[in-house]
Amino acid sequence: MADTSRLASLLADADRRVFRFAATRHWPGAEPVLPRLSTAANHGLLWLGAAAGIAALGSGARSRRAAARGLASLTLASATVNTVIKHAARRERPGLDQVPVIRRLSRQPVTTSFPSGHAASAAAFAAGVALESKGWGAVVAPVAASVAFSRIYTGVHYPSDVVAGAALGVGAALAVRGLVPTRSQMPSPGRPFAQAPRLPGGEGVVVVVNRSSGSSELASLVADALPRAELVECAPEEVDGELEKAAGRCRALGVLGGDGTVNRAAAVAVRHRVPLAVFPGGTLNHFAYDLGIESPHDTCRALAEGDAVRVDLGRFTPGPGGAAHGYFLNTFSLGVYPELVRVRERWAPRIGGWPAGVLAALETLRGAHQLRAEFEGEHRSLWLLFAGNNIYQRMGPTPGRRHDLADGLLDVRIVHGGRLPGLRLLAAALSGPLSKSPVHAAERMRRVRIGGLAPGTSLAYDGEVAAAPEELVLDKAVEALTVYRPQVLAASAF
Known part of the structure; x- marks a missing residue:
């Protein structure tokens, strides 16, 4: 016990000495930068701006994923530090008598000192971005390190507060990766x-x-x-x-x-x-x-x-416009989704693709859009019938991507009709796995027969909408398409 107390005393003394060294040392060029940078990171505003910049300036989906992962990691780190750990630790902040006035923040924080929330958020955002994109991670890391050091420089945290906060931030990024794997963790798709x-x-x-x-x-x-x-x-x-x-x-x-x-x-x-x-x-x-x-x-x-x-190619027979077959690389659907596509396409030229998609989803979630159909010989009331070309794996709480594009299977999912089916589905998704919800059913199939569709029913395939026949069959053209893809995927920096 005495050894433990002595070790704690030595660590606390080292902490104060490092803080005193940082407070009394002249850091060339730091005075006009670090206090402003520290203030800019309040409430995560600096990182929100950085995420927007990464998504806008980056090339493609990797940059958008990096921005989203950075924000998700920051959110988890901030919630953990500010709602749990700070209330448990209750450490007083350092005295400001050794800190030059020019370095001090205009508004001093009133929360407890351990750990540093700014350092946790900075490290979480930088680590989250780097896990998805090494290039953007290298850009963000010096800014994150500067924000963390600014908390010592301005006198609002001891060094141990910052180190602990940074460690928690990196841990939050790794926890998010455990829930939603990065693309580099996924099995290589597209065999054989x-x-x-x-x-x-x-x-x-x-x-x-x-x-x-x-x-x-x-x-x-x-x-x-x-x-x-x-x-x-x-x-x-x-x-x-x-x-x-x-x-x-x-x-x-x-x-x-x-x-x-x-x-x-x-x-x-x-x-x-x-x-x-x-x-x-x-x-x-x-x-x-x-x-x-x-x-x-x-x-x-x-x-x-x-x-x-x-x-594989998904196939529906008969195809649109009198064709013998129609094909889908991604998804086929009946019910609410064709209406969602129509709304999205109507608004996309005015407000852009992603905002139009959000607007269409909100509008269709509120509607009933009941569909009567005969599914494998059984009459049902459906809100949505979805068939994926190959099995979609979970990424977090929702279906995300496919690990195998030649598995010979259809990923068939049904949302049953009834009162407010869209809102019931949303509530089920938020409360737990959809596999346990009576609103939703999923099955892996090789062939599906659908009949009894009313005239005027629409179907959607890969974002295209067409009139549905009274009866149709879904199946697979297994390994029918040869497509170029590098055997070893390049780790793009951005």
């Missing part, structure tokens, strides 16, 4: 590997670019990376025709656009038996991201090496 021609510089590749997806900048990037490729830019109504013409004269069919455009290219590629090269360029790029392709550079690298995989 397939034979495809090596096309360095894009020789023999024709890339069809959907001009409406706002991909002109990406098209220029692809043109620079693949100088031997042919790029064909076209309007949405011209995409099908250009894809057919391109497939007849290419060794690999390239497509730059969102999921709807990629869906149409996949159907053409399967019909003409040519491999597909996907360049993500739309608002939503679920297939490319689940495949592990986050930027055109990934696809260019796969083309140069001839790296490709075989993936």
Whole structure:
């Protein structure tokens, strides 16, 4: 006991000596910067701004994920420190008599000293960002370290407060990663590997670019990376025709656009038996991201090496517009989702894709949108029928991404009809796993028969909406599509 008390006394004395050294030492250039930086980090405002900057300036989904993970880590760290640990520790803050007046904050904090909430938030945000993007982590880390040191420099925390806060912040980031794994932790998607021609510089590749997806900048990037490729830019109504013409004269069919455009290219590629090269360029790029392709550079690298995989295609029969089959790379749905797509497409040109999606979700959650259908011979009242091409794994509380794009299975989920089904589903999702909710049912299937659909019923597939027939069958075209994908995914810095 005496040894423990002596050790605690020695640590406290060392803490005070380090604090005194930091307070009395002259730090060149620090006086006009650190107090302002410390104040800017109040209530996490500095990190909110940093997250917005990362999402806006970064290239693609990795940057958005890094920003979101940083904020989630910060939220957990701040809640843990400010609501639990500070009330338990009750340590007084250092005296300010040794701190020059010019360094002191204009408004002194009134909470207890241990641990430093600013240091916890800074470390949590920086660690969360770095776990998803090493490049952005390297940018944020010096700022986070400066905020942590500013708390000692301005005299509001002892060094041990800051060290403990930083450790808790890193722990919060790791805890968030445990709940929602980073993409680098996921199993490599897209097996088995397939034979495809090596096309360095894009020789023999024709890339069809959907001009409406706002991909002109990406098209220029692809043109620079693949100088031997042919790029064909076209309007949405011209995409099908250009894809057919391109497939007849290419060794690999390239497509730059969102999921709807990629869906149409996949159907053409399967019909003409040519491999597909996907360049993500739309608002939503679920297939490319689940495949592990986050930027055109990934696809260019796969083309140069001839790296490709075989993936499944979801299929519904009969297809839209009198076609024998329709295909879906991601999802097929009946019920509320086609209405959500309509609302989103109506608002997207005015307010942007993501805000329109949020608005559409809020509007459809409030509605009933009951659908009567015969599902596998049983008559049901449905709010939503969802069929995923391959099994969607959980990422946190909701379905996130697919680990295997060639599993031969349909991920079939049903939300039953009734009073306020959307709000009941939301409440069930917030309260626990949906698998335990009577509102929701899920099953893995290879074939689904649906009948009894009323005239005027709509279906949605990969973000496209079409009129549904009275009866249809869902099944799989197993490993039907060959698509380029690098065998070893590059760890993009940003």
